Amino acid sequence: MQPLRVALGERAYPIHIGAGLLGEAALYAPHVRCRRVAVVTSAAVRPLYLGRVQAALAAAGGEALAVVVEDGEQAKRWETLDRVYDALLGARLGRDALLVALGGGVIGDLAGFAAATYQRGVPYLQLPTTLLAQVDSSVGGKTAINHARGKNMVGAFHQPLAVIADVTTLDSLPDRELRAGVAEVIKHGLALDREFLEWLEANLEKLLARERGALAHAVRRSCELKAQVVAGDEREAGQRALLNFGHTFGHAIELGTGYGTWLHGEAVAAGMVMAAELSARAGSLARADVERVRALIARAGLPARGPALGAERYLELMHGDKKAAGGRLRFVLLESLGRAALRADLDPRLVRESIAAAVQ
Amino acid sequence: MQPLRVALGERAYPIHIGAGLLGEAALYAPHVRCRRVAVVTSAAVRPLYLGRVQAALAAAGGEALAVVVEDGEQAKRWETLDRVYDALLGARLGRDALLVALGGGVIGDLAGFAAATYQRGVPYLQLPTTLLAQVDSSVGGKTAINHARGKNMVGAFHQPLAVIADVTTLDSLPDRELRAGVAEVIKHGLALDREFLEWLEANLEKLLARERGALAHAVRRSCELKAQVVAGDEREAGQRALLNFGHTFGHAIELGTGYGTWLHGEAVAAGMVMAAELSARAGSLARADVERVRALIARAGLPARGPALGAERYLELMHGDKKAAGGRLRFVLLESLGRAALRADLDPRLVRESIAAAVQ
Numbered sequence: 001m002q003p004l005r006v007a008l009g010e011r012a013y014p015i016h017i018g019a020g021l022l023g024e025a026a027l028y029a030p031h032v033r034c035r036r037v038a039v040v041t042s043a044a045v046r047p048l049y050l051g052r053v054q055a056a057l058a059a060a061g062g063e064a065l066a067v068v069v070e071d072g073e074q075a076k077r078w079e080t081l082d083r084v085y086d087a088l089l090g091a092r093l094g095r096d097a098l099l100v101a102l103g104g105g106v107i108g109d110l111a112g113f114a115a116a117t118y119q120r121g122v123p124y125l126q127l128p129t130t131l132l133a134q135v136d137s138s139v140g141g142k143t144a145i146n147h148a149r150g151k152n153m154v155g156a157f158h159q160p161l162a163v164i165a166d167v168t169t170l171d172s173l174p175d176r177e178l179r180a181g182v183a184e185v186i187k188h189g190l191a192l193d194r195e196f197l198e199w200l201e202a203n204l205e206k207l208l209a210r211e212r213g214a215l216a217h218a219v220r221r222s223c224e225l226k227a228q229v230v231a232g233d234e235r236e237a238g239q240r241a242l243l244n245f246g247h248t249f250g251h252a253i254e255l256g257t258g259y260g261t262w263l264h265g266e267a268v269a270a271g272m273v274m275a276a277e278l279s280a281r282a283g284s285l286a287r288a289d290v291e292r293v294r295a296l297i298a299r300a301g302l303p304a305r306g307p308a309l310g311a312e313r314y315l316e317l318m319h320g321d322k323k324a325a326g327g328r329l330r331f332v333l334l335e336s337l338g339r340a341a342l343r344a345d346l347d348p349r350l351v352r353e354s355i356a357a358a359v360q
Numbered sequence: 361m362q363p364l365r366v367a368l369g370e371r372a373y374p375i376h377i378g379a380g381l382l383g384e385a386a387l388y389a390p391h392v393r394c395r396r397v398a399v400v401t402s403a404a405v406r407p408l409y410l411g412r413v414q415a416a417l418a419a420a421g422g423e424a425l426a427v428v429v430e431d432g433e434q435a436k437r438w439e440t441l442d443r444v445y446d447a448l449l450g451a452r453l454g455r456d457a458l459l460v461a462l463g464g465g466v467i468g469d470l471a472g473f474a475a476a477t478y479q480r481g482v483p484y485l486q487l488p489t490t491l492l493a494q495v496d497s498s499v500g501g502k503t504a505i506n507h508a509r510g511k512n513m514v515g516a517f518h519q520p521l522a523v524i525a526d527v528t529t530l531d532s533l534p535d536r537e538l539r540a541g542v543a544e545v546i547k548h549g550l551a552l553d554r555e556f557l558e559w560l561e562a563n564l565e566k567l568l569a570r571e572r573g574a575l576a577h578a579v580r581r582s583c584e585l586k587a588q589v590v591a592g593d594e595r596e597a598g599q600r601a602l603l604n605f606g607h608t609f610g611h612a613i614e615l616g617t618g619y620g621t622w623l624h625g626e627a628v629a630a631g632m633v634m635a636a637e638l639s640a641r642a643g644s645l646a647r648a649d650v651e652r653v654r655a656l657i658a659r660a661g662l663p664a665r666g667p668a669l670g671a672e673r674y675l676e677l678m679h680g681d682k683k684a685a686g687g688r689l690r691f692v693l694l695e696s697l698g699r700a701a702l703r704a705d706l707d708p709r710l711v712r713e714s715i716a717a718a719v720q
Binding site: 078082085086089090116117118119120121142143144147148149150152153154155156157 | 438442445446449450476477478479480481502503504507508509510512513514515516517
């Protein structure tokens with residue numbers, strides 16, 4: 001299958017999507033040649049895919065060092081990043097080295113930020129192995145680590161040379177993580193493409209059953225939609241904010257419950273219902289459509305209500321979110337199913353009421 | 361006086377050079393408007409210039425927080441950077457904030473890297489207060505912190521919105537630091553512009569006496585030369601390497617003697633003599649010109665010989681330098697006074713002999 005292209009001028013790159021791609025040396029060859037390569041991966045991913053990737057890199061002419069970090073969100077911190085730099089420097093990798101991010105969104109963010117900053121920037125490949133990473137974090141060049149005061153507060157925009165999304169890796173994904181990835185797929189339909197949303201309503205069970213054709217279509221269409229938005233707004237000045245549909249509430253949920261209690265996708269799922277509720281109260285979305293959003297989220301086995309943190313606590317948590325420009329709260333609302341828009345002029349009363357109506 | 365322009369397309373920016381510019385609100389106004397601003401500076405610079413800069417920013421409509429870090433090279437480390445992030449997050453500065461780097465090269469590198477990575481990148485202004493920073497580190501967008509295994513190993517290319525180089529700040533510079541800055545000025549003449557080199561030979565005493573006209577000319581011509589090179593090679597793929605004349609040996613000196621023992625400019629001064637010696641032995645520079653380089657360095661009160669570390673130790677230290685592409689040692693040599701070129705094919709014997717001939 002033809003790869004997707006993310007059209008970013010001199011930083012344009014292909015996304016290869018399909019079954020069994022991790023082992024295809026031909027996909028690595030254009031980027032590797034005689035380069036020295038470091039594969040950054042996590043302890044859990046290592047036994048599953050590292051050997052296959054190193055063999056393919058070797059067949060493509062690359063000598064691949066492995067840098068294995070701890071699993072989970074806690075890897076997105078300075079201490080872990082410093083260990084990655086240390087391994088690269090210890091192996092004397094120069095500015096012509098290539099990094100490979102093999103794993104989920106955490107590895108993509110961490111290894112991508114390492115690539116953005118190691119010796120002022122080296123190229124990298126994204127090999128996402130979770131649905132969330134395949135549909136979301138591997139497209140757009142956002143990389144980051146967390147800070148004690150907030151998630152993703154330190155990072156860079158750094159586009160990969162290519163993304164290789166092998167849908168067979170999703171076979172090893174725990175069910176809860178698969179569903180969390182589906183939340184971002186649904187987001188793309190809700191915010192950007194009604195037709196895709198209707199395809200999801202018709203094919204949700206196939207996706208959850210991990211049918212490869214359904215997975216490949218969901219990943220491809222999500223990446224296409226995201227790539228179109230990113231190509232028009234690489235640095236998140238405007239249009240790209242629409243991809244944050246559900247995320248203002250979602251981040252508040254993650255922060256308010258303590259990171260890791262809710263998976264990111266779960267928080268976004270409840271956040272999307274809350275944002276749909278706010279859209280209806282702000283007069284931009286029909287009430288029946290809110291119920292349609294809620295029903296789809298529930299069918300996907302995702303939380304359709306936020307935790308009861310209290311409206312004031314939500315507002316406080318959202319106020320610290322970096323998407324609040326100049327202190328004002330901005331929301332991505334739905335104007336209709338498949339069409340999101342940015343709103344910055346909402347009555348805070350509506351926000352409070354929507355929170356109260358959409359939590360447990 | 362008209363500002364210089366660094367021609368980098370959408371990342372182009374002006375460099376303002378002159379006496380008393382730090383207090384001119386009009387220079388800040390186009391970048392500030394109603395923005396929230398954080399001035400990053402060091403403990404030693406704070407009492408000298410912070411008040412003046414904050415007053416000018418206020419007159420330009422900006423509300424300026426101060427973030428004061430420790431003095432010296434040790435500030436270029438993660439712990440200090442993290443304190444900068446912490447101050448910015450604590451003050452709830454968003455992605456529309458503006459950072460201002462007020463100080464020497466260390467502050468420029470640290471605050472520039474903070475700007476490159478805070479919330480995935482915010483704009484910044486460079487206000488260099490040392491000669492070295494004015495002629496060198498404030499042009500080109502290189503930012504970095506150090507790693508235990510090497511200097512500037514973690515960083516980014518991040519261009520400022522503008523540079524404001526106020527030559528009156530050089531009045532407060534210790535004599536040794538002024539001379540270290542002169543080393544980089546001489547480098548621009550030696551590597552890129554014979555006419556400027558001859559101007560330096562004729563006006564060195566005026567520079568060292570801090571005559572404002574001479575300083576302004578030296579800063580302006582250095583920035584012009586560097587800006588031309590950077591504009592043609594933003595990411596240091598080729599031509600920009602010529603700016604590293606003297607730096608391969610210089611970094612070895614800094615590393616081999618322990619950072620801080622030799623100032624960067626002092627190490628580069630001796631490194632330039634060593635590189636001139638190597639140029640002569642490689643057959644590209646006349647012997648008389650090596651002596652002319654040595655004489656100018658000595659007249660500037662800079663070390664014209666490297667420390668006696670032993671040739672093998674130099675080679676070992678240079679081999680870890682990030683400018684060694686794929687393990688091979690590359691050198692910037694002089695083809696004539698005012699004209700440098702990159703060479704990667706040198707007989708290691710010549711390198712050893714040159715080191716032996718040019719150390720104490």
